[in-house]
Amino acid sequence: MAQDTGRPLRADAQRNRDKILAAAVRVFTEQGLDAHYERIAKEAGVGTGTLYRNFPTRETLIEAAYRNEVARLCDAVPGLLAAQPPREALRIWMGHFIDYATAKLGMAEALRAVVASGSDPYGHSREMIQAAITTLMEAGVTAGDLRSDIRPSDMFAALAGIALTSAAADQRGQAERLLGLTLDGLTPHRD
Incomplete structure (x- = not known):
């Protein structure tokens, strides 16, 4: 990974890093371990030198791309809650969760290689998503929009189940229907 000096990256360097990570997810999802650094750099609109400076090994790039996806998923929560009623914020976030699961599924081969190299790209991701x-x-x-008797761990299990059965890109319609059913199940009972 790029050398951590404790200082924040310059704005242009952060933009390049973000573009590299987004391109890496797309390319690793499409091509798995056969993905070439040159293709990732081209899709990110940066030179290969910039890519190697930030991520000197394939494993560091894969791990950073995955961790970035988890962070993006979790970091979306405050903005969603600020812009939407809680029920709608949850529904939108559930769609983001399926996007994350689809990317993770596509990157599975690359992530297994990272794990085999001795790293743990999944460290803390479960806790972050649960939070x-x-x-x-x-x-x-x-807000009175969701039942109080459903635990967040139950919701996580439901989302994980939907992801396991319907996270492939060609199954998005089914995933959306299942997310709708799940959200309906969270509706408080009205007497």
Whole structure:
């Protein structure tokens, strides 16, 4: 990974890094371990030198791309809650979760190679996602839009199940229907 000096990256360097990570997810999802650095650099609109400076090995790039996807997923929560009612924020986030799961599925071969090299790209991702779900569900319960008897861990299990059965890109319609059913199941019972 790029040398961590403790200082924030310059704005242009951060933009390049973000473009590299987004391109890496797309290319590794499409091509798996056969993905070439040159293709990733081209898709990101940077030179291969910039790519290698930031991510000197394939493993560091794969791990950083995956961790970036998790961070993007979780970091979306405050903005969604600020812009949408809690129930709608949760529904939008659930769609983002399927996007994340689709990328993870596409990168599975590359992620297995990272794990085989001794690294753990998944470290803390479960806790981060669980915290995001908890925030969304607590907001929905407080607003009276979501049942209070459903635990965030139950919601995580439901989303993981949908992802396992319907995260492939060609299954998006099914995933959306299942997300709708799940959200309907979170609706408080009205007497």
